[in-house]
Amino acid sequence: MASYYLWRSKFGGLSVPEAKRLKELETENGRLKKLLAEQVLENEVIKEALRKKW
Known part of the structure; x- marks a missing residue:
């Protein structure tokens, strides 16, 4: 019930x-956040x- x-x-x-x-936007937002974190x-x-190289 909760x-x-x-x-x-x-x-x-x-x-x-x-x-x-809204659900599509939340999914896309999650995907973009993951891409940003990876970058x-x-x-x-x-x-x-x-x-370290120099």
């Missing part, structure tokens, strides 16, 4: 297309390698 109230608090005022769009890590590795 999951219903959690769902309702999140999606209660949305129509079905709006709820689907930041890659940049740090490159910077560290260049510091």
Whole structure:
């Protein structure tokens, strides 16, 4: 029952297309955050390698 109230608090005022769009945006946001984290890590590795090289 708690999951219903959690769902309702999140999606209660949305129509079905709006709820689907919100879910798509959340998924895309997660994907972009992962890509950003990977890029930041890659940049740090490159910077560290260049510091040691010189």
